[in-house]
Amino acid sequence: MEIREYNIKDVVSFQKTKDDFGGLSNMAGGYSVNINDVIIPTVEHLYQACKFPLFPDIQEEIITENSPITAKMISRKYNKFVRQDWDDIRIKVMRWVLSIKLSQNWERFSALLLSTEDRPIVELSYRDKIWGAVENGDKLIGVNALGRLLMELRDKYAKHGYESRCIDPPAVVGLMLYRHEIGVICDDVHKEEFLISKEELEHCD
Numbered sequence: 001m002e003i004r005e006y007n008i009k010d011v012v013s014f015q016k017t018k019d020d021f022g023g024l025s026n027m028a029g030g031y032s033v034n035i036n037d038v039i040i041p042t043v044e045h046l047y048q049a050c051k052f053p054l055f056p057d058i059q060e061e062i063i064t065e066n067s068p069i070t071a072k073m074i075s076r077k078y079n080k081f082v083r084q085d086w087d088d089i090r091i092k093v094m095r096w097v098l099s100i101k102l103s104q105n106w107e108r109f110s111a112l113l114l115s116t117e118d119r120p121i122v123e124l125s126y127r128d129k130i131w132g133a134v135e136n137g138d139k140l141i142g143v144n145a146l147g148r149l150l151m152e153l154r155d156k157y158a159k160h161g162y163e164s165r166c167i168d169p170p171a172v173v174g175l176m177l178y179r180h181e182i183g184v185i186c187d188d189v190h191k192e193e194f195l196i197s198k199e200e201l202e203h204c205d
């Protein structure tokens, strides 16, 4: 993804979770998710845990930590155990993580995304020019990968009221939580329906 430049006055930016648009941050509380019956406090915890598919103990240390920023620091501590292909797959994983956040917190998160109207969404950062963008005079400069993925969600789903209740896993090998592969993730009602139709399909073979 290439670097972009935004005019500060045009954008919706967020940095701290207490900001007006702080709910857009992966660290925002109140948007917990459920993956294979494991309740995960924020999608930052989920994203960080995905770095360690072969290390359930590290995943547990991350997921059971209350603070998302500390969860991220725990992940840093285990840098040498991060899956080797992480840099190649992290955008796909982040897109999936955000889709899960929207699917499982539809009312609140779609309303927040829609409240940004058609403005560029930018994660304001002091130094991270990949996930966010950095202030430079009246501009914000960076790849702003997180903001761009949020705009994608807003424009593809929230704007059309397209509430997706089952989310496919990203196309990456070995996405695991606590030794179990992460497959399609549905909310409780749709999980039943999904499992029944999957079973029916299997019997057709």
Ligand SMILES: Nc1nc(O)c(N)c(N[C@@H]2O[C@H](COP(=O)(O)O)[C@@H](O)[C@H]2O)n1
Pocket (backbone or CB within 6 Å): 026, 027, 044, 047, 069, 072, 123, 124, 125, 126, 127, 128, 131, 132, 146
């Ligand atoms: N703590 C923090 N400070 C910043 O300045 C940031 N831009 C972020 N960004 C978030 O960190 C997550 C990515 O973590 P990795 O560096 O890939 O481990 C992601 O949620 C960003 O939004 N965090």
